[in-house]
Amino acid sequence: MTTSDLEPTQDLRTAIAEMPLVDHHCHSFFSSALxxxxxxxxxxxxxxxxxxxxxxFDSNLGLAMLRWVGPAIFGLEPPVSREDYLKARRSIAPHELITRALAIAGVSDLLVDTGFQPDELVTTAELAGLGPARVHEILRVEYEAERLLTTIDSPEQFLSMWPSLLAELGPQVVGLKSVAAYRCGLGLLGETPLTSEVLFGLGHELERRPLRLTDPTVISYLVTTAIEITHLPVQFHVGIGDPDVRLETGRPGHLQRLIEFALSRHTAICLLHCYPYHREAALLAHDYPNVFLDLGLTLNFVGANATHVLAETLELAPYAKLLYSSDAFGLAELNYLGALQFRRALTEHLTGLVQERYLSQTTAIRLAKMMGHETANALYRLPRDA
Structure with a gap:
């Protein structure tokens, strides 16, 4: 095959490098120096x-931080050592580091999960002022329920107030998230549980201190009522996480009953992270019109193997079902690294398909834009620029 037989891919590479990304799931960043x-x-x-x-730093994530973040954010010459990286990081104030990272990430919108360690992080209002991206909120249902439970006197009062809380969410909330994988596993009910069962579960939960919801009936109630009332996309943590995630109950397939419930209510389910169950998650996205997925966190952690994991996910997942996220938490540079890893993996994957003449460069650019921002814009109904 001669050079002339291969369609040039420079336009594709440029399009992916320059396209805006919607980070449909991330967190905020530490407000104090570390x-x-x-x-x-x-x-x-x-x-x-x-x-x-x-x-x-002796991991795929650590090595990727040294290789890509060191030069891009701290101006270090590769190969970058752990010592030089940490020294350079110490020299920059936290808010300046956030501004630098967001300025080069190329992200148009940040959909921020505000329900994890919020007191240690910059607020969404502050975050909106530190970079060019628009900031939206993803409401974590377990966190909001626990906050409400600390203000009420009885399970019955909670059941009277929870639906009102959901019905009165402001326009800044564009989606919901459940961490059922950390609390009870993903085998949630495919219907709203009986009131008597929820009251029984809530009674036991209120006896615990500190309060941390883990009852599967209660969490099923929180999620199904959120679907019924808001119809906002619901995100689920899947797979990779700390030891609180029980691997045997954190597989995405356990969500099938809940997915079918949501489908009957015309509500999207978004599977986050997915590794090492990314192929199982891809099958769900293939089978169900309301299921979407991302590889947030995963692409950062697998480092140089990001293209391989992306390709495995796209074996079955329709291209229009894959979303971008960084799942960056705490360290602002993880937001930049997530965007870089996604762009690099997507470029390598689609360039290979173009060179093998599976698709045209025009089609590859169209698919990249869907995954980078178009599907997320439509799914979360994000406001467009005037």
């Missing part, structure tokens, strides 16, 4: 630093 150990702790899902045996 010491070196806190930075390293943020490069693993393990709560025990001994799990890494050495530095967490």
């Amino acid at each position: 010491d070196d150990q806190q930075v390293e702790n943020s490069l693993t899902e393990s709560p025990n630093a001994r799990a890494a045996r050495t530095s967490t």
Whole structure:
């Protein structure tokens, strides 16, 4: 095959590099400066630093941070050492680091989960002022329910107030999230449970201190009522996470009954992270019109293998069903790295298909834009620029 037989791919590479991304699931960033150990702790899902045996920089995520973030954000010459990276990071104030990372990520919209360690992070209002991206909120249902439960006197009062809370969400809330995988597993009910069952479960939950909802009937109620009342997309943590996620109950297939319930209510279900169950999640996206998925967090953690994991996901998942997210939390540079890893993996995957003449460069650009921002814009009904 001669060079002339291969369709040029420069336009594709440029289009992916320059297209805006909608980060449909992320968190905010630490508002205070971190010491070196806190930075390293943020490069693993393990709560025990001994799990890494050495530095967490000795991982695919750590190596990707040194290779890509070191030069792009800190101006370091590769190869970058752990020591030089941490030294450069210490020299930059937290808010300046956030501004630098967001400025080069190329993200138009951040959909921020506000329900995890909010007191340690910059607020969504502050975040909107630190970068060019528009900021929207993803409401974590378990967190909001726990906040409400601390203000009421009885399970019956909670049941009278929870639907009103859902009905009165402001326009800044564009989606919901459940961390059922951390609390009870993903085998949620495919229908709204009986009131008597929910009251019984809530009674037991209110006896616990500290309050942390784990009852599967209660969490099924929170999610199904959220679907019934809001019809907003509901995100679910799937797979990769800290040891609180029980692997046997964190598989996406356990959500089938809930997916079918949501489908009957014309509501989207978004599967987050998905690894190592990305192929199972891809099958659900293939089978159900209301199921979407992302590889947020995953592409950062697998580092140089990002293209391989993306390709495995797209074996079955329709291209229009894959969304972009960084799942960046705490470290602002993870937001930039997530965007970079996604663009690199997508470029390598689609360039290969163009060179093998599976599709034209024009088609590849169209698919890239769907995955990068068009599907998310439509799914979350994000406001368009005037």
